[in-house]
Amino acid sequence: MALSIQQRDQRFGFLLTLPGLATLFIIIIFPLVFTIITSFYDYTLLNPNHDDFVGLENYQEVLEEEYIGHSVIITIQFVLATVFIEFIIGFALALALDKVQRFKSIYYLILLAPLMINPVVVGLMWRMILHTELGIMNYLLKLMSINRVNWLGDSDIAFWTIVFVDIWHQVSFMTILLLAGLAALPREPYEAARMDGASALRCLIYITLPLMRPVIIVALLLRLIFAVKTFDIIYIMTKGGPGIATDLVSYFIYRSAFFSLDIGRASALSVGLLVIVLLLTFYLYKYMRSPN
Amino acid sequence: MAEIILKNLTKIYSGDVLAVDDINLKINDGEFIVFLGPSGCGKSTTLRMIAGLETISEGEILIDNKIVNDIDSAKRDLAIVFQNYALYPHMSIMGNLSFGLKLRKLPLLEIEKRVLETADLLGIKHLLNRKPKELSGGQQQRVALGRALVREPIAFLFDEPLSNLDAKLRALMRTELIKLHRRLKTTTIHVTHDQVEAMTMGERICIMEQGKIIQVGTPIEIYKNPVNTFVAGFLASPPMNLFDASLTAADSEINIQFSGNVVTLPKKRFASLMKYIDGEIVFGIRPEDIYPEEITENMAPFDVTVLAVESLGPETILVSHLMDGQEIYARLDRSFKAGYNTKIRLYVDISKIKLFDSKTTLAIH
Numbered sequence: 167m168a169l170s171i172q173q174r175d176q177r178f179g180f181l182l183t184l185p186g187l188a189t190l191f192i193i194i195i196f197p198l199v200f201t202i203i204t205s206f207y208d209y210t211l212l213n214p215n216h217d218d219f220v221g222l223e224n225y226q227e228v229l230e231e232e233y234i235g236h237s238v239i240i241t242i243q244f245v246l247a248t249v250f251i252e253f254i255i256g257f258a259l260a261l262a263l264d265k266v267q268r269f270k271s272i273y274y275l276i277l278l279a280p281l282m283i284n285p286v287v288v289g290l291m292w293r294m295i296l297h298t299e300l301g302i303m304n305y306l307l308k309l310m311s312i313n314r315v316n317w318l319g320d321s322d323i324a325f326w327t328i329v330f331v332d333i334w335h336q337v338s339f340m341t342i343l344l345l346a347g348l349a350a351l352p353r354e355p356y357e358a359a360r361m362d363g364a365s366a367l368r369c370l371i372y373i374t375l376p377l378m379r380p381v382i383i384v385a386l387l388l389r390l391i392f393a394v395k396t397f398d399i400i401y402i403m404t405k406g407g408p409g410i411a412t413d414l415v416s417y418f419i420y421r422s423a424f425f426s427l428d429i430g431r432a433s434a435l436s437v438g439l440l441v442i443v444l445l446l447t448f449y450l451y452k453y454m455r456s457p458n
Numbered sequence: 459m460a461e462i463i464l465k466n467l468t469k470i471y472s473g474d475v476l477a478v479d480d481i482n483l484k485i486n487d488g489e490f491i492v493f494l495g496p497s498g499c500g501k502s503t504t505l506r507m508i509a510g511l512e513t514i515s516e517g518e519i520l521i522d523n524k525i526v527n528d529i530d531s532a533k534r535d536l537a538i539v540f541q542n543y544a545l546y547p548h549m550s551i552m553g554n555l556s557f558g559l560k561l562r563k564l565p566l567l568e569i570e571k572r573v574l575e576t577a578d579l580l581g582i583k584h585l586l587n588r589k590p591k592e593l594s595g596g597q598q599q600r601v602a603l604g605r606a607l608v609r610e611p612i613a614f615l616f617d618e619p620l621s622n623l624d625a626k627l628r629a630l631m632r633t634e635l636i637k638l639h640r641r642l643k644t645t646t647i648h649v650t651h652d653q654v655e656a657m658t659m660g661e662r663i664c665i666m667e668q669g670k671i672i673q674v675g676t677p678i679e680i681y682k683n684p685v686n687t688f689v690a691g692f693l694a695s696p697p698m699n700l701f702d703a704s705l706t707a708a709d710s711e712i713n714i715q716f717s718g719n720v721v722t723l724p725k726k727r728f729a730s731l732m733k734y735i736d737g738e739i740v741f742g743i744r745p746e747d748i749y750p751e752e753i754t755e756n757m758a759p760f761d762v763t764v765l766a767v768e769s770l771g772p773e774t775i776l777v778s779h780l781m782d783g784q785e786i787y788a789r790l791d792r793s794f795k796a797g798y799n800t801k802i803r804l805y806v807d808i809s810k811i812k813l814f815d816s817k818t819t820l821a822i823h
Binding site for chain 2: 354355362363364365379
């Protein structure tokens with residue numbers, strides 16, 4: 167029996183989406199389901215099979231883990247520090263760039279350059295710049311008669327070094343989002359405010375910030391979600407060290423899987439992290455869909 | 459209360475776009491003046507320069523004899539009502555009305571008193587807790603007006619505030635604005651491209667075209683004696699009928715020939731018309747000075763073909779063709795009737811004819 171036009175359309179549409187669906191399945195759905203299943207088994211690289219079902223034991227172990235608390239705390243610190251500082255710098259940059267008329271594209275190019283660099287390259291680049299003996303940073307400090315700093319080897323400094331590099335890499339993302347928000351603001355309320363007697367600062371406080379609130383929240387949440395998952399910079403620059411000074415949760419999971427070879431426990435940790443990120447994403451999604 | 463003087467005021471936009479071209483005008487204290495002109499004539503730019511929202515390229519603006527060129531708009535103590543209202547979208551109506559007063563650090567009780575008074579006056583008291591987007595266009599317009607009123611500024615600047623309203627509401631707000639002005643006696647500059655608004659609201663009208671002031675005067679002065687063909691063709695609806703015509707002298711009379719018709723003028727006009735004899739002029743007659751029959755001796759006939767009879771209720775607009783196809787509008791009594799494509803004879807009141815120089819477009823008196 168011949169297919170109706172509608173059925174043929176549906177079949178054709180399905181064929182078109184098939185490659186995308188297959189890719190999605192292979193690189194996202196399968197690993198996700200595999201991780202969730204594995205988190206309930208005693209699955210190690212020495213014993214890589216789903217033979218020993220252990221229920222919630224992996225999760226219990228994670229909670230009892232000695233250093234997981236430390237990782238969670240420094241991850242929260244890292245996320246708050248990077249997102250907050252990125253927001254302040256990003257907003258200042260966006261406000262400055264919003265009024266620029268000439269050479270706009272050049273500023274944009276400079277601004278976007280870090281974002282276009284692969285995180286691994288960013289890590290390597292900064293590792294070289296910040297190298298204690300050979301790095302250009304310490305050389306410059308020496309020129310100014312300042313003692314050299316062990317940027318990545320000092321457990322008090324390493325955390326802030328990582329924070330700095332992440333900000334350098336990601337601040338333009340924040341700037342671009344906020345800049346788009348500023349560009350979309352209506353011009354009229356500002357003129358009305360000027361006639362009402364508002365100074366530039368008051369316009370910023372009473373007009374710009376309230377009108378930008380939705381954009382600011384979306385920008386903060388997006389960066390928050392990305393920052394929670396930060397891994398590459400840590401892997402390249404400090405490997406969680408010195409000691410466990412920069413051992414963010416994502417790197418902690420990596421160590422559990424590939425140093426302790428305990429895939430089951432790492433899977434349980436991953437599922438935990440996923441739940442947190444999902445909650446943030448869900449909130450973001452709901453916020454963006456809400457009429458206000 | 460303020461007297462506003464514009465001296466050689468000029469605005470040149472980036473490069474060489476001349477938006478306002480060397481205008482001079484004195485706006486009296488307490489006056490309601492209307493800037494009228496087609497879009498792009500520079501009327502809004504002039505208003506925005508007075509407000510301090512545009513920089514002044516050349517010339518001076520004086521408010522109460524003080525040059526304000528370099529005074530920030532925040533300190534000029536003027537209030538503007540924008541065409542699109544420009545309310546603060548994130549604030550309640552209460553917030554919108556009180557924002558300017560809060561910035562001026564008025565006591566809270568005083569602010570509340572003034573806001574309530576203004577809201578009461580404009581009939582928006584019940585909307586104070588709402589946000590602008592929950593209001594209709596007309597209500598938003600009232601809030602924008604309230605935001606200007608509540609500050610008790612020295613002058614109001616209205617930038618086409620009624621153009622986004624529907625016809626009925628516009629007529630209503632027109633009357634309300636006039637009433638308001640009679641009560642407050644605050645100097646008001648009202649910018650519009652709507653000549654009905656200008657005629658009904660302005661104590662004086664300032665007509666602008668291409669950045670220049672063409673004519674300033676009371677509505678009736680401008681209506682009666684337009685200085686050039688632009689003003690004649692812009693004011694009133696339908697506007698003055700204008701035709702290219704040629705002048706010839708015969709014996710002791712002057713004949714105006716237009717579109718195959720001849721109108722003979724009395725002698726008293728001779729002197730000013732002598733130099734146009736055997737030359738070109740523009741002949742103008744208002745639709746209301748055309749009649750379907752000869753009601754006085756002082757009338758000249760001409761023949762037309764009826765194109766449309768538009769009954770407006772109290773009156774009828776007759777649109778017809780002259781012999782060469784040019785359209786002519788006549789405002790006739792509501793009892794007038796005529797069939798499509800019939801030939802009829804109309805009469806113009808010779809004393810009401812306006813003549814303009816066809817090169818300079820200026821009126822010949």
